[in-house]
Amino acid sequence: SPLAQEIKQTIADHKVVIYSKTYCSYCTRAKGIFDQLNTPYKKVELNKLSDGDQIQEILSNMTGGSTVPRVFINGKFVGGCSETASLYKSGKLQDMFYVVKDC
Amino acid sequence: SPLAQEIKQTIADHKVVIYSKTYCSYCTRAKGIFDQLNTPYKKVELNKLSDGDQIQEILSNMTGGSTVPRVFINGKFVGGCSETASLYKSGKLQDMFYVVKDC
Numbered sequence: 525s526p527l528a529q530e531i532k533q534t535i536a537d538h539k540v541v542i543y544s545k546t547y548c549s550y551c552t553r554a555k556g557i558f559d560q561l562n563t564p565y566k567k568v569e570l571n572k573l574s575d576g577d578q579i580q581e582i583l584s585n586m587t588g589g590s591t592v593p594r595v596f597i598n599g600k601f602v603g604g605c606s607e608t609a610s611l612y613k614s615g616k617l618q619d620m621f622y623v624v625k626d627c
Numbered sequence: 628s629p630l631a632q633e634i635k636q637t638i639a640d641h642k643v644v645i646y647s648k649t650y651c652s653y654c655t656r657a658k659g660i661f662d663q664l665n666t667p668y669k670k671v672e673l674n675k676l677s678d679g680d681q682i683q684e685i686l687s688n689m690t691g692g693s694t695v696p697r698v699f700i701n702g703k704f705v706g707g708c709s710e711t712a713s714l715y716k717s718g719k720l721q722d723m724f725y726v727v728k729d730c
């Protein structure tokens with residue numbers, strides 16, 4: 525569908541995409557993590573979009589779940605708030621961003 | 628107003644009252660804390676009530692904020708998720724429930 529294509533394009537076009545709702549503290553926390561890393565991200569606020577429900581449904585088909593936040597990095601689904609926070613605490617999230625050249 | 632009276636009655640009638648929304652992880656967490664303590668609580672799921680928005684507005688007048696969760700213990704406003712979690716971690720929440728007789 526055109527909307528599914530649009531979603532796939534968004535995920536391909538941005539290093540980090542966060543499907544979110546503006547009133548949700550879990551979404552605020554996920555965004556805060558990327559703010560901490562000084563990493564730009566594309567946020568899609570589903571409660572502010574007329575097709576927000578449809579987007580959430582397509583995301584459910586794509587990723588197996590429809591909750592927010594739904595975080596994509598490098599075109600891949602990474603998880604929600606818990607997964608993002610867990611990757612951040614373990615340092616694995618940072619690895620997705622910084623490229624250290626070998627000496 | 629009758630609705631404000633109803634709210635005051637609810638807060639007076641139950642040891643713990645949690646104003647909540649069913650989809651909200653912060654609300655789930657607040658409820659989980661009282662589940663941990665094996666303490667019964669009255670939950671009011673605002674997104675499931677036709678007058679949910681009005682209740683939220685009255686709560687804002689009563690407590691200075693309209694976010695959820697909004698937790699009352701012994702008829703007093705205690706706070707949201709952060710305050711409840713903080714009281715639990717410090718042991719102060721438990722003190723509100725167990726009465727230890729002096730020897």
Ligand SMILES: N[C@@H](CCC(=O)N[C@@H](CS)C(=O)NCC(=O)O)C(=O)O
Pocket residue numbers: 545548550590591592593603604605606607650651652653
């Ligand atoms: N464990 C998940 C929890 C996600 C979750 O339950 N999100 C809630 C909001 S906090 C949700 O999407 N509820 C349904 C909805 O808003 O459509 C995570 O860490 O992201």
Ligand SMILES: N[C@@H](CCC(=O)N[C@@H](CS)C(=O)NCC(=O)O)C(=O)O
Pocket residue numbers: 547548549550648651653693694695696706707708709710
């Ligand atoms: N720091 C507050 C955060 C409360 C908060 O921002 N709640 C959000 C949902 S997670 C909210 O009520 N948003 C507006 C709404 O749903 O009406 C707490 O610990 O309870």
Ligand code: FES
Pocket residue numbers: 547548549550551650651652653654
């Ligand atoms: S809506 Fe409250 S944490 Fe997501």
